[in-house]
Amino acid sequence: MPYVLNAWYVAAWSHEVTREPVARQICTQPVVLYRTKDGAAVALADRCAHRGYPLSAGRLVDDSIECGYHGFAFGCDGVCTRVPAQSTIPSRSKVRAYPVHEKDGWIWIWTGDVERADVSAIPDTHWMNDPAWAAVTHSYRFECRADLVHDNLLDLTHESFIHRTTVGDDYIYEHGITVEVDGTTVTVDRLMPGVEAPPLYAATMGIEGLYDRFHATEFAVPSHHTLHSGITGRGRPREEGYLIKVLNGITPIDERTCWYYYAFCRNFGVENTAATEDLRIGLATVLDEDAEALRLQEIALSSRPSTEHDVLIAQDAGVAKARRVMAQLLAAEAAATPTTAPGAGETRYAASAASSSPATASVG
């Protein structure tokens, strides 16, 4: 299964990356994460250039990571800094260094062409780090392909069934959606006027009665969804209401599993620590429900003949459009004809690959 590589993916929470190497697999690529002595996050290919041993099983020596097998050491740029028992370092002795960017508690990694890594493309996540908002966070390893999580977030009618006792309600299905496709962003918006707040939130909001409820999933294909959700007075602007921003970083591990980095940020009851704890437990239930549903769906899909296809309906417009955008991004990358530089395992694209000019000395 191919992945869109020219993209930023969440690699880890900031607190997970320390002076102890930590291993991750991202889009099937093994990565080791650690921090320099100055605290900068580093991501390198988790495979020693010498004999392929995982660097994450080694140790840090200053800002280099030393392989635990034979002691080759690599700096944060991936270049070998030490070979035991000899002073000459082979020129091919380097590992791939990934661009990383740390923001608001997440460490993002760029898995594609280094020259295309633009941090301005990283989605806005400031709510995780804003004192006017309170955040509840979770992270999961979902036993399903990342695409199923994307589908799940773009079609929230599943709340009426999978999350009936937490955030779901029958009325969700009864309200139409507005889908927007703008560049590579797909948004699915649903306004539910004159309804009760979902049970999980009502107590924290301290409200009863009828309100306008809304949720808009904004999917920055291929890796991040911001769910703009909330409750507001009937007929009142959304920004006046109890607002929720749910940040969902979906990072493929391989064709059957993915990381799910989750932050639920609210602008109400911010100082209410009991409410935060209740939400932490309640939202874990919601994510457990999703995880189990998608695990079962992955199993069911694994035996589906290739001639069978989803029967999509109008409610699935966002799902279908996002799949289309994903397919277009994949096709564009495939058309760029990636080539692999020997030794470094670094993906370069033909259009940007530097040409070599071997010097030839005449003899005789």
Place this chain on the structure above:
Amino acid sequence: MWLLVRDNALMPAVDGSVTLAACPDTADRGEDWRWRVWRGPPTASDRLGEVFVDTDTDYVVASTTVVGASPITLTRQAGEEVVVVPLAGHHLIADSIGPWQRWLHPGDAFVLEGEESETVNLSSAPGPARVAVVRLSTTNDAPLRWVP
């Protein structure tokens, strides 16, 4: 369901034509084909190309009107599909009973569909303004639902 696809998300075919909206939206899953609204390749006189409507005439009836700058109330009948295609100028489309509104620009496409009737308001920015409104319904009075 409303669907707004911006110009920057519509991919031209090899011949330069662009499918603005279609039902089904893809042939990949083997659904019965019903209709397509599309632009021809750009010409010297029309940067975006002329707009065409293709239908399965056994199942779908289509009609197209082109409206100008005056504000209009656009009612979609129950079970009908409507495709709004800006041809010139900038147009504000707004829910008649809710806060939702967006500006539409030439190159964009907006689809409305559903089994209950609904109304939106369409008004244009000052200057030249033309919008094609394509109405699609079934020949047998069954609701015509959009298929992704």
